[in-house]
Amino acid sequence: MEQKLKEFAKELFSIDAIKFGEYKTKVGLMTPVYCDLRVIVSYPKLMETLADLLIWKIQNVERYDLICGVPYTALPIATVVSIKTSIPMVMRRKEAKDYGTKKLIEGVFKPGDNCLIVEDVVTSGSSILETVKDLTGATLKCTDAIILLNREQGGEQFLKNNGIKMHALLSMTQLMQILHEAGCIDKATVQKVENYLATTKVDESVMKKSVPDNRLILSFEARAKLAKNPISEQLFKIMRCKQTTLCVAVDILNSTDLLNFAERVGPHICALKTHIDILEDFHPNLLQPLQEIAKSHNFLLFEDRKFADIGKTVEYQYSKGLYKISSWAPLVTVHSLMGRGVLDAIKTSEGLEKRGVFLLAEASAAGNLISDNYVKETIKMAEEYPELIAGVVCQNPLFLNNPGLIQLCPGVQMENKQDNLGQRYNSPLTVVLEKGADIAVVGRGITQSSDPACAAERYKKMLWDAYLQRIESSS
Structure with missing residues (x-):
């Protein structure tokens, strides 16, 4: 699976899901590397590979009754994982719909069910925490989140401080090493990203402000x-x-x-x-x-x-x-x-x-x-x-x-x-x-x-x- 993970990382680069330049993250930070994982939905085989890797990674998670993807990029990822594992899925809306049942959390569940969060990239962790707040507001429990990429900018600790253990397939450092070894990027690019990660962290006060109170x-x-x-x-x-x-x-x-x-x-x-x-x-x-x-x-x-x-x-x-x-x-x-x-x-x-x-x-x-x-x-x-x-x-x-x-x-x-x-x-x-x-x-x-x-x-x-x-x- 480790080799499969490296091949997957190179595939992300080949489909232009990993971009280098000057980009702005959700929390307002400028970054020399940006991960646009929304394109994965157009590559079914790659999506299947990602699901297999996530399932391999979550073997160490003790117990979960449900799966929920963070809207919106992680929803199809969570869907494939749910289908492959036969674990039921619930879906969180970003806002309650104003027609029909008007539910914020869709799906079948019982109060107290433990829900595993699925996310693509974590910078601050605020998107995961928004989803956790809505799920817990619907009487579900959330203790773990499985993600594709940890940008190593403070999100993992922020989630830990809020009771969520993060399990990441890749860290940004690992991703850069894999791409460099494969000849996808040069040493100067790796060094630029390393310097950026060493000097740019998300302030926890900014993270808290980005998560609305439910x-x-x-x-x-x-x-x-x-x-x-x-x-x-x-x-x-x-x-x-x-x-x-x-x-x-x-x-x-x-x-x-x-x-x-x-x-x-x-x-x-x-x-x-x-x-x-x-x-x-x-x-x-x-x-x-x-x-x-x-x-x-x-x-x-x-x-x-x-x-x-x-x-x-x-x-x-x-x-x-x-x-x-x-x-x-x-x-x-x-x-x-x-x-x-x-x-x-x-x-x-x-x-x-x-x-x-x-x-x-x-x-x-x-x-x-x-x-x-x-x-x-x-x-x-x-x-x-x-x-x-x-x-x-x-x-x-x-x-x-x-x-x-x-x-x-x-x-x-x-x-x-x-x-x-x-x-x-x-x-x-x-x-x-x-x-x-x-x-x-x-x-x-x-x-x-x-x-x-x-x-x-x-x-x-x-x-x-x-x-x-x-x-x-x-x-």
Whole structure:
């Protein structure tokens, strides 16, 4: 196999996969040698040889249940290895698709499965770590990576520091020696590359910056420090302190019943979601005791108004009229349908000094008319108003690399089903581990229970256990 490896290295040179000159790497470093291994896909026999060499190299890896290639060059390489070894493969997307199942990790796997990473070239190791973060966010484990070429510029140590052992077929030094012995390059070229490697390493701080934080594997404590909206920061702290990600949707028609219900479920929730305009006996006197209950049990009041009008009308709906929402609800929901004027109105209206908005990107109602482009533009809008937007209402993990935002997912019940008005439900485990929810909204599963406090406590525990499972899978 050693001889086969040398022949393979010479073949890489012959197909112009190894280039000499002045090139720029992904992390911004200039280099006298560049490896463009994407051309290998046009040489089936060479691809087969590479797969055989990788399989030979990974004999020393103790255990792996799955294989995953780093997008995109390593995907066909991983595919051939998977076929030759009969080891199942999963595929990581660089971003979650906004149609169909909208998964970031495609394939069949179980929580806790160990996944072997396949990559072509490592300079900093950041591409591998990006893939590892998304895989661990999907409850998989990653401990080893097999690669074709180690550029010897700090990536191996960086990966080791992050719990990943790298197995390389070739180092840059070995590759240069093989090519020189074969008469492909002269001694001056070898010396130039050696001098470059000796003086040019990737700074670890640059490596860390190049790897985005995946919110699914970060703790709420860590994410609170990254939140730019004061209400989302407060929510993260409440969730961590009370160990709950439960928000109860309380569609109750009587004010006294609403207060009694809030008192009973208050110890188990991080937020109480209301539709204040459905109360048949609403009076402004209700608001003070409701706020006192929220303060007593350390949860936030969340008016699900779904503002969707021109800015001036929204300003009045938010801060004027009978309900004066801005005076008592630190959290509200907004449709992005009417554009940025709605957010500007919320931002500048009178009322509570600290306020947060949840933008509605996806809905749990069957047959809704929300399009893929609408979802994209909503996420974009959320990122344009970091000091106002607390999070996004959605059914899928749409913004993995913005850990300061909170994903709120409605339509949660212990038994998956659909009501006769088109509301679709997810189980607590599904909504956290598969859908990416940070906060789960439960309505009738608690409000219609004979013992709402007991039901809330059950949901609280199930959701929190799922959250722990999600973040612990990355450790």
